[in-house]
Amino acid sequence: EAGVVQSPRYKIIEKKQPVAFWCNPISGHNTLYWYRQNLGQGPELLIRYENEEAVDDSQLPKDRFSAERLKGVDSTLKIQPAELGDSAVYLCASSLYSNQPQHFGDGTRLSIL
Amino acid sequence: GQQVMQIPQYQHVQEGEDFTTYCNSSTTLSNIQWYKQRPGGHPVFLIQLVKSGEVKKQKRLTFQFGEAKKNSSLHITATQTTDVGTYFCAVYGGYGNKLVFGAGTILRVKS
Numbered sequence: 001e002a003g004v005v006q007s008p009r010y011k012i013i014e015k016k017q018p019v020a021f022w023c024n025p026i027s028g029h030n031t032l033y034w035y036r037q038n039l040g041q042g043p044e045l046l047i048r049y050e051n052e053e054a055v056d057d058s059q060l061p062k063d064r065f066s067a068e069r070l071k072g073v074d075s076t077l078k079i080q081p082a083e084l085g086d087s088a089v090y091l092c093a094s095s096l097y098s099n100q101p102q103h104f105g106d107g108t109r110l111s112i113l
Numbered sequence: 114g115q116q117v118m119q120i121p122q123y124q125h126v127q128e129g130e131d132f133t134t135y136c137n138s139s140t141t142l143s144n145i146q147w148y149k150q151r152p153g154g155h156p157v158f159l160i161q162l163v164k165s166g167e168v169k170k171q172k173r174l175t176f177q178f179g180e181a182k183k184n185s186s187l188h189i190t191a192t193q194t195t196d197v198g199t200y201f202c203a204v205y206g207g208y209g210n211k212l213v214f215g216a217g218t219i220l221r222v223k224s
Contacts, residue, residue, distance in 0.1 A: 042201050042214030056211055091155060104155040
């Protein structure tokens with residue numbers, strides 16, 4: 001089966017600019033996750049979707065971050081405006097259902113200048 | 114919220130030596146997952162442990178869940194250069210019962 005697909009792989013922007021990431025989960029997976037991973041740390045959950053519904057966005061900085069999962073398939077994560085501290089790898093993952101093993105995409109490495 | 118302590122933070126071994134990483138929690142866990150992340154790669158699911166005292170093996174990898182379900186270990190026998198990467202344990206907990214990752218153990222193998 002095709003894995004989780006993310007784009008772009010790399011993104012370099014200046015601070016205060018907007019940026020968006022895209023994720024296509026594994027076909028049939030109901031649950032989709034966005035994580036942020038800083039260097040030398042484990043992934044930290046930003047938001048979790050069950051189909052179209054965001055069921056856990058408690059860790060999402062809502063003043064500048066937004067996400068959507070239209071039609072319960074693809075998802076986008078947006079940052080506007082970006083800050084220097086947002087530099088990290090943004091990982092998308094999906095699972096058949098919650099509490100099932102998660103399959104990760106290759107991530108987007110974001111660098112803020 | 115739910116936290117797990119993972120030790121050691123880093124280990125450098127000679128090829129052929131064994132390696133073990135430990136994951137500890139102050140609370141009883143419902144289950145625990147282990148992931149491997151190669152340098153520059155993404156986390157890849159290895160295994161999930163559910164039962165108290167459970168032991169599972171995948172070739173040279175042995176995973177164990179403690180009797181009290183508060184700790185777990187991953188042991189690699191006779192490491193190879195392909196074992197290089199960061200090994201994360203992950204547990205469910207906290208608000209929303211989300212998957213919380215440990216800080217990971219970085220394994221380097223000298224050939």
